Amino acid sequence: QVQLVESGGGLVQAGGSLRLSCAASGSTFSTYAMAWFRQAPGKEREFVAGRTRSGYSTYADSVKGRFTISRDNAKNTVYLQMNSLKLEDTAVYYCAARGSSAVVTTLLEYNYWGQGTQVTVSS
16 A cells, blocks of 8 residues: 655745645555646546656657656655646545656546645746
8 A cells, every 4th residue: 555645835926936745654665656637626636747657758749858857765655746837637646656667747646635725837
């Protein structure tokens, strides 16, 4: 079992930055592929970024060049650095873990989820 707790969300102006954190319980964190998803009001949950246990990162086209995912296996934590935020980045952001080495963009492939953290970008 893995428990995930996100933090770092909040209200930010367009063009600003936020860093989300996801702290994971359990000693097997380093074996999991980790990802961030987001869900805006009235929309489906969508893949944002993922990072394999070996350090390979994948991004949605909408965030490439603006968001960076990283992980610290010693701290059982994955991060999402979000820069140049846009109004359309407003959503609840979820951390997810997958008991596999590969990152995939399909949310049903992820075994564990956090409770989510709200990110609101204002004009």
